[in-house]
Amino acid sequence: MKEFNIVELLGASIPIIRLKETKLIIVTGAIAVGKTTFTRDLLDHLINQGYHATLRVEVARTLDNELRLYQGDSEKYAFFFQYAMIQAYYKEMEEIKKLKNYDYIILDRTYLDTIPFTNVIIPDEDGEVLVMLENELGKINFPFDIAKVIYLKPSCDKMLERYKIRELDKYMKGDSVDVGYDDNYLIAIYDQYDLCMENMYLSYMKVVNDDEGYDAILNQIVI
Numbered sequence: 001m002k003e004f005n006i007v008e009l010l011g012a013s014i015p016i017i018r019l020k021e022t023k024l025i026i027v028t029g030a031i032a033v034g035k036t037t038f039t040r041d042l043l044d045h046l047i048n049q050g051y052h053a054t055l056r057v058e059v060a061r062t063l064d065n066e067l068r069l070y071q072g073d074s075e076k077y078a079f080f081f082q083y084a085m086i087q088a089y090y091k092e093m094e095e096i097k098k099l100k101n102y103d104y105i106i107l108d109r110t111y112l113d114t115i116p117f118t119n120v121i122i123p124d125e126d127g128e129v130l131v132m133l134e135n136e137l138g139k140i141n142f143p144f145d146i147a148k149v150i151y152l153k154p155s156c157d158k159m160l161e162r163y164k165i166r167e168l169d170k171y172m173k174g175d176s177v178d179v180g181y182d183d184n185y186l187i188a189i190y191d192q193y194d195l196c197m198e199n200m201y202l203s204y205m206k207v208v209n210d211d212e213g214y215d216a217i218l219n220q221i222v223i
Contacts, residue, residue, distance in 0.1 A: 022100050022144045025223070026107045026201070029152035030116075030190040031181065032163035034209050038152060039108050045218045051103040056096070058108035059088045071180075078121040079129050085114050086136045097143040104147065104223070111140045112200040116192035120185070147223050149204035151197055156190055158210045 027039050039055050046053040060067065063084055070081035089111035099105055118133055154162070163186055197204060207217055 022102050022105060023147035023223075024096075024105050024107055024142060024144050025147055026110055026149045027152065028109055028113055028149060028193075028197075028201070028204070030159060030193045031186055032159050032166055033152040033154055033190075034162065035108050035152055038150075038207075038209070038214055039106050041214045041218060042150075042221075043106055046104055046106075046223075052101065053104040053106065054099065054102050055106040056092070056108065059085065059092050060109070063088060074121060079126075079133075082114055082118050082122065082133055083136065085117075086111060086133065086140070089114070090136075090140050093140055093143055105144065110142070111137060115200055116189060116196045119192050119196065120188045146201075148221065149201045150221070151193070151201075151204045151206045152209050153193070153206055154208060154210045156187060159190055160186060 025042065027035050027042065029035055035058075043053055043055045063081075066077075066081050066084045070077040093111070096105060096107075114133070114137065118130070122129055122133070124130075160183060163181070167180060205221070209217065
């Protein structure tokens with residue numbers, strides 16, 4: 001790692017830090033666990049530390065049309081949506097390969113995060129479908145080394161509370177595309193993450209983020 005103090009050159013008060021290689025920071029977790037807020041705060045934290053960092057848009061947010069179809073008839077479009085997600089992640093990894101000028105690239109979930117969702121929405125008896133999705137996942141690789149995986153896991157009650165607040169806020173703004181998920185679905189995804197994490201990511205940091213505000217947590221994260 002090389003550190004440049006550019007106070008005299010640019011009048012800056014923060015040194016610029018450049019890593020020898022680009023690294024990924026993955027923020028993962030179920031629905032409504034606080035990933036959007038946390039990733040934004042993490043980006044600001046890294047930039048304030050002098051790193052050249054960027055935050056990628058969560059891939060699911062780029063698939064509004066596919067999401068509408070799935071939410072309109074989840075049983076009919078479950079495979080279609082999971083397949084579309086995996087293909088979108090493949091393209092996303094190809095795009096990330098081009099971002100070699102960053103120290104850190106923050107990812108809001110990755111292609112591995114399709115696994116807990118698949119386990120919930122695709123029945124076990126659909127063996128051929130599960131094998132097909134698994135084969136598609138096998139075609140994707142991370143383009144850079146992973147510096148840290150951060151698993152956000154508030155209490156189940158807090159997750160449900162945040163989901164209701166989030167959906168109400170979207171409704172008030174008039175920009176909601178969600179039909180809405182019931183509590184059983186949200187809890188099933190929440191539980192699946194605990195079951196899948198060790199198989200998805202070899203090493204991760206679990207953050208119990210029931211409290212609002214992440215300054216204390218960010219200061220404890222050692223990249």
